[in-house]
Amino acid sequence: xxxxxxxxxxxxxxxxxxxxxxxxxxxxxxxxxxxxxxxxxxxxxxxxxxxxxxxxxxxxxxxxxxxxxxxxxxxxxxxxxxxxxxxxxxxxxxxxxxxxxxxxxxxxxxxxxxxxxxxxxxxxxxxxxxxxxxxxxxxxxxxxxxxxxxxxxxxxxxxxxxxxxxxxxxxxxxxxxxxxxxxxxxxxxxxxxxxxxxxxxxxxxxxxxxxxxxxxxxxxxxxxxxxxxxxxxxxxxxxxxxxxxxxxxxxxxxxxxxxxxxxxxxxxxxxxxxxxxxxxxxxxxxxxxxxxxxxxxxxxxxxxxxxxxxxxxxxxxxxxxxxxxxxx
Amino acid sequence: xxxxxxxxxxxxxxxxxxxxxxxxxxxxxxxxxxxxxxxxxxxxxxxxxxxxxxxxxxxxxxxxxxxxxxxxxxxxxxxxxxxxxxxxxxxxxxxxxxxxxxxxxxxxxxxxxxxxxxxxxxxxxxxxxxxxxxxxxxxxxxxxxxxxxxxxxxxxxxxxxxxxxxxxxxxxxxxxxxxxxxxxxxxxxxxxxxxxxxxxxxxxxxxxxxxxxxxxxxxxxxxxxxxxxxxxxxxxxxxxxxxxxxxxxxxxxxxxxxxxxxxxxxxxxxxxxxxxxxxxxxxxxxxxxxxxxxxxxxxxxxxxxx
Numbered sequence: 073x074x075x076x077x078x079x080x081x082x083x084x085x086x087x088x089x090x091x092x093x094x095x096x097x098x099x100x101x102x103x104x105x106x107x108x109x110x111x112x113x114x115x116x117x118x119x120x121x122x123x124x125x126x127x128x129x130x131x132x133x134x135x136x137x138x139x140x141x142x143x144x145x146x147x148x149x150x151x152x153x154x155x156x157x158x159x160x161x162x163x164x165x166x167x168x169x170x171x172x173x174x175x176x177x178x179x180x181x182x183x184x185x186x187x188x189x190x191x192x193x194x195x196x197x198x199x200x201x202x203x204x205x206x207x208x209x210x211x212x213x214x215x216x217x218x219x220x221x222x223x224x225x226x227x228x229x230x231x232x233x234x235x236x237x238x239x240x241x242x243x244x245x246x247x248x249x250x251x252x253x254x255x256x257x258x259x260x261x262x263x264x265x266x267x268x269x270x271x272x273x274x275x276x277x278x279x280x281x282x283x284x285x286x287x288x289x290x291x292x293x294x295x296x297x298x299x300x301x302x303x304x305x306x307x308x309x310x311x312x313x314x315x316x317x318x319x320x321x322x323x324x325x326x327x328x329x330x331x332x333x334x335x336x337x338x339x340x341x342x343x344x345x346x347x348x349x350x351x352x353x354x355x356x357x358x359x360x361x362x363x364x365x366x367x368x369x370x371x372x373x374x375x376x377x378x379x380x381x382x383x384x385x386x387x388x389x390x391x392x393x394x395x396x397x398x399x400x
Numbered sequence: 401x402x403x404x405x406x407x408x409x410x411x412x413x414x415x416x417x418x419x420x421x422x423x424x425x426x427x428x429x430x431x432x433x434x435x436x437x438x439x440x441x442x443x444x445x446x447x448x449x450x451x452x453x454x455x456x457x458x459x460x461x462x463x464x465x466x467x468x469x470x471x472x473x474x475x476x477x478x479x480x481x482x483x484x485x486x487x488x489x490x491x492x493x494x495x496x497x498x499x500x501x502x503x504x505x506x507x508x509x510x511x512x513x514x515x516x517x518x519x520x521x522x523x524x525x526x527x528x529x530x531x532x533x534x535x536x537x538x539x540x541x542x543x544x545x546x547x548x549x550x551x552x553x554x555x556x557x558x559x560x561x562x563x564x565x566x567x568x569x570x571x572x573x574x575x576x577x578x579x580x581x582x583x584x585x586x587x588x589x590x591x592x593x594x595x596x597x598x599x600x601x602x603x604x605x606x607x608x609x610x611x612x613x614x615x616x617x618x619x620x621x622x623x624x625x626x627x628x629x630x631x632x633x634x635x636x637x638x639x640x641x642x643x644x645x646x647x648x649x650x651x652x653x654x655x656x657x658x659x660x661x662x663x664x665x666x667x668x669x670x671x672x673x674x675x676x677x678x679x680x681x682x683x684x685x686x687x688x689x690x691x692x693x694x695x696x697x698x699x700x701x702x703x704x705x706x
Contacts (some may be wrong), residue, residue, distance in 0.1 A: 106559040133609055135605065135609060136607055162612060165611070166611070167610075167611035168607060168609060168610040168611030168612070169611060172609070173609045174600060175606060176602075177602055177603060180601060180602035180603060181602045181603055181605070181606045182603055182606065183606075183607065183621050183624075183625070183627070184603070184700075184701075184702060185699065185700060185701065186621075186624075186626055194612060195611070195612075196608065196618075197611070198611065198612050198613075230701045230702070232701075232702050244605070246606070246610070294534060337677050357621050376681075
């Protein structure tokens with residue numbers, strides 16, 4: 073990635089490694105992930121289930137619980153580590169305040185036994201020391217911001233009284249409560265209807281413009297990334313396959329995995345487009361071989377792919393981890 | 401709420417009526433109270449006269465009809481041995497039972513919930529395995545045996561607590577503990593598994609991501625959800641204690657409550673007193689059920705009464 077002096081990264085993830093120590097063996101979920109996000113930027117973290125993208129986002133927030141452990145690398149927020157002794161304390165202060173996350177399933181991500189104003193208000197009471205009254209007033213404003221109709225009444229509602237789309241809006245309101253600088257959206261639309269998906273993405277884009285926050289959009293949906301992201305990071309088998317500007321990556325995928333993903337994504341802009349799946353299934357992450365994790369499924373793999381490929385650079389800070397980069 | 405109340409009252413009346421049928425039938429078909437009241441050498445005529453006086457020689461349906469009409473008027477019958485209205489005898493013994501049962505179940509909940517939560521936070525840890533072993537031990541020991549063990553140890557061996565009877569708080573400790581420990585076993589198991597279940601839910605992840613302290617995530621967000629099954633079982637424990645365990649525990653400790661009264665009434669074949677005890681306990685069980693339903697609503701907004 074081009075680390076030219078003028079771009080000050082808000083978040084830096086460097087050679088991050090996360091493993092889960094299970095009874096069946098050590099699952100190496102993330103194996104050396106490196107990327108960064110600048111203020112106001114939107115970065116897409118793309119990959120299929122099991123690629124390590126969600127684990128990466130949890131690791132950034134310090135939410136990896138046993139049997140999981142961060143086994144290497146670093147996560148830096150505004151230049152300081154969140155993983156050293158001081159960082160572990162610091163992450164508790166910034167989590168939910170400067171760094172917020174919206175999870176995948178709005179149906180289960182809200183506590184069913186508390187009202188919206190209590191749950192959302194809790195963030196304000198905790199981080200900003202607001203009193204109950206002031207927090208409740210602010211919750212109404214937040215619900216209004218995320219487009220929930222008659223927010224004053226809805227604030228008193230319980231999660232089961234809301235639709236899926238409204239619940240996701242409420243979760244976004246919760247994440248935005250303290251005006252964070254980075255919003256991690258972990259598959260924010262996967263569990264929603266297609267029409268609602270578009271609305272939620274639009275909402276995130278709108279709020280980003282208004283509040284100037286950075287967004288890390290974690291998704292398996294390349295269509296979503298193409299529409300909203302400045303840059304994209306493609307993950308597979310716990311490793312980064314390719315990163316670069318969204319336009320470059322989608323127009324000229326440099327990695328055979330990205331190319332395969334694009335071919336398997338439905339498109340409405342190309343009438344002749346035929347969807348082609350990728351043969352095989354994602355790798356077993358217990359003791360994976362050191363080479364390219366995609367090699368067993370790769371149509372252009374050759375002998376050398378058993379060795380870990382280096383990042384092959386191209387203009388615009390583009391990088392591709394493949395021995396046959398840009399061959400596709 | 402109004403419909404809920406009416407439905408509950410109707411339901412309760414039906415339950416109590418059914419209990420009345422069963423109690424009436426059993427008390428008329430099993431044993432002969434006349435043999436107990438009259439001395440062994442009483443003549444056949446004397447027995448027949450008493451039977452007639454009590455109405456036992458009339459058709460069973462007629463007796464039942466009279467019994468139900470009397471009940472509706474608040475007349476529960478007269479004790480054969482004490483010659484007093486049975487209901488006043490039962491009501492005199494009720495406070496002692498309440499004291500024992502509420503103390504026992506409250507103690508059980510106060511021990512079981514924290515124990516279950518601590519165990520659930522670290523499954524597989526030493527604390528967790530100890531709590532599981534303790535629960536298994538607790539729910540495997542029968543009340544009468546546990547009561548006797550506690551008496552032997554604390555009253556006979558150490559001599560620090562009274563073995564039986566009712567008096568100050570020191571009299572309450574052993575019987576309440578006897579009632580509580582098996583309940584602790586069952587409640588800890590439920591609290592633990594329910595808490596483990598809740599801690600794995602997505603909303604717990606959300607709560608952690610908010611940056612609030614861990615004790616709030618566990619003690620407020622997860623615990624309130626985990627309490628729903630605990631509430632169900634606590635209600636069941638309360639009913640079982642009132643309608644069953646109280647008899648054993650009160651008898652072992654000579655605790656002057658309804659359970660001990662029931663034991664005596666059965667032994668002396670005081671038919672009308674037994675009938676009244678069972679009916680009153682049935683009414684209590686119905687009340688506890690309604691109470692639990694209302695508490696559900698307080699804890700869980702998804703449940704609508706009615």
